[in-house]
Amino acid sequence: MxxxxxxxxxxxxxxxxxxxxxxxxxxxxxxxxxxxxxxxxxxxxxxxxxxxxxxxxxxxxxxxxxxxxxxxxxxxxxxxxxxxxxxxxxxxxxxxxxxxxxxxxxxxxxxxxxxxxxxxxxxxxxxxxxxxxxxxxxxxxxxxxxxxxxxxxxxxxxxxxxxxxxxxxxxxxxxxxxxxxxxxxxxxxxxxxxxxxxxxxxxxxxxxxxxxxxxxxxxxxxxxxxxxxxxxxxxxxxxxxxFHAEPVDPRSKREEAAVMTFPYFILVDQNGKRFVDEGVTTIDEQYEEVARKIFYDLPGHVAYMIGDQKMYEIPNYERAVETDKPAIVAATLEELAEKIGVPADQLAATVKEYNAAVQPGEFHWDKKDGKQAVGITPPKSNWAIPIDKAPYIAYPIVCSNVFTxxxxxxxxxxxxxxxxxxxxxxxxxxxxxxxxxxxxxxxxxxxxxxxxxxxxxxxxxxxxxxxxxxxxx
Missing domain, CATH: 3.50.50.60 (FAD/NAD(P)-binding domain)
Structure with missing residues (x-):
């Protein structure tokens, strides 16, 4: 038997x-x-x-x-x-x-x-x-x-x-x-x-x-x-x-607390400087690379999305912000910088330089629109709109591990x-x-x-x- x-x-x-x-x-x-x-x-x-x-x-x-x-x-x-x-x-x-x-x-x-x-x-x-x-x-x-x-x-x-x-x-x-x-x-x-x-x-x-x-x-x-x-x-x-990486809000304890609105705004490191082309391609094709870069390349393994009230004008923006923590909000960029622990003069300078580099063109939130910011490093390929409609908002973002x-x-x-x-x-x-x-x-x-x-x-x-x-x- x-x-x-x-x-x-x-x-x-x-x-x-x-x-x-x-x-x-x-x-x-x-x-x-x-x-x-x-x-x-x-x-x-x-x-x-x-x-x-x-x-x-x-x-x-x-x-x-x-x-x-x-x-x-x-x-x-x-x-x-x-x-x-x-x-x-x-x-x-x-x-x-x-x-x-x-x-x-x-x-x-x-x-x-x-x-x-x-x-x-x-x-x-x-x-x-x-x-x-x-x-x-x-x-x-x-x-x-x-x-x-x-x-x-x-x-x-x-x-x-x-x-x-x-x-x-x-x-x-x-x-x-x-x-x-x-x-x-x-x-x-x-x-x-x-x-x-x-x-x-x-x-x-x-x-x-x-x-x-x-x-x-x-x-x-x-x-x-x-x-x-x-x-x-x-x-x-x-x-x-x-590993498969995803950008999430470190303040949140919920699963998949993703922040996926950054292509419409800018990402800065702890020193208040941009480090990536936030609008390089559609979000599903770029979020992993951004998350990885935050972990491997940035001091403290953290980045901040800096935006303004225009985020709330984007249809269905809530779907792309899966964290249960509210945005960090401030009337001025200097005040926002203080709240997130970033040098105020540098953050203000970064936003000013970025705004000046934004090219004319029509903004389309739902597809690559070719609306660029040029003459800055790194440039921005799509969705470049000025950050100028106070109050300003920020979300901290870290890299999470979805699976190895x-x-x-x-x-x-x-x-x-x-x-x-x-x-x-x-x-x-x-x-x-x-x-x-x-x-x-x-x-x-x-x-x-x-x-x-x-x-x-x-x-x-x-x-x-x-x-x-x-x-x-």
Missing amino acids: GREVDYDIVVIGCGVAGTASALSAAEAAKKADKSIRIAILERADFDHRGGNSRWTASYMRMKNLDEVADNFVEDMMAFSDNYSDREYIETLAHNAGSTLRWVEEKGVEFDYLPTMFLTASRPRLLPVGGGRAIVDTLSRRAGGLGVEIIYEATAWKLLLDEEGAVNGLNVRVKGGTSLQLKVGAVVLASGGFQGNQEMMAQYVGRDAHKIRTVAEGGLFNKGEGIRMAMEIGSKTAGQFDS NGGLATDTFGRVLSQDDDAIPGLYAVGETAGLYYGKYPGGTSVLRGLVFGRRAGAHAVSYVMESKKLEV
Whole structure:
């Protein structure tokens, strides 16, 4: 007979990738009419489950429910300077529509809801209720098919049989004791390592502990999934010294407290000087680079958006200011400078120089308008309007970590690869645990790939455990 297992398939992590894996596996088992025991292990308690996915709006780079955005594959390859795995991205593009239809069929609705991007170069489709709606719906459906979800349980070590196939898992439970599970296959869906200060320092570098996670869900992503697999010889992929960044208000405790109105105004550093072309392109294509620059290049890792009452004239400006903290307001630039701790004479000089450099032209808030500020360094390419309508406003902005880019190398079924590019038997990685991104993040692809490869890995894991059970009978 086949060996006894506690669970045939264990999925580590209860976010979009993990719940998609577990549900897909449960459906494949039902279709094959096989009794396959499946469990999800989740480090958090029920109220905090879902990792990063729980907090995200879950933007999808889709033209509609069936078609990915134009130039999907080429954009993703170009953003990575061609370091990303093309076959993986082509698989993502090919399966995105059918996967979203599968998610819709489970009860998640999708719509073109308003986003924080007042200007965007690629469309964004969203699930109604965000990532949490996906996690709740898929986990409920998985539970209905017999999947167990075990909360407050952290996997910390993979075990192998004599032939190098994954056959066990060490799991630490609440209180600190550890138990050993006998398993048939493991799907690692435990996110990246943004919640692990030591790994952040190791890979991202100095002061990485100062980069806040974009939402508290990120704090649960401590990198064990990646480490466990590396310890048994897995290959890695994705840029380990980088992460997807977003500019947020450091005063706010809420998730994704983004400030995305800066293209219409100016950004200054602690010395009151501009450091970037704020209007270089649409907000969805530039916010990450700005956030990164604030962290890597600026004293104190902080910038300030300096604007005026014209912000309130921009239609839907509230969508682009997701912080729950009010603007810092002052009647004069000197008073504003004092409130934010920036040299008053320098801030006044910066605004005066910028205003003088603004060229005539028609301002269009909703598209690149070519209205420039020239003859200053750096120049401003679009949306250059004078800052002269008091009272003046400021928002502090820091860089936050949405997710880390470094992870495990997998094939298009989510199977984790060895350094020799062989699939490690019984081991899968999906979502941010699988490395993909280098350089600039192609917005709206992360949740999408979690769902697509979660679904693929779950189905493949079932065929794998059925095969290995047959061999041992």
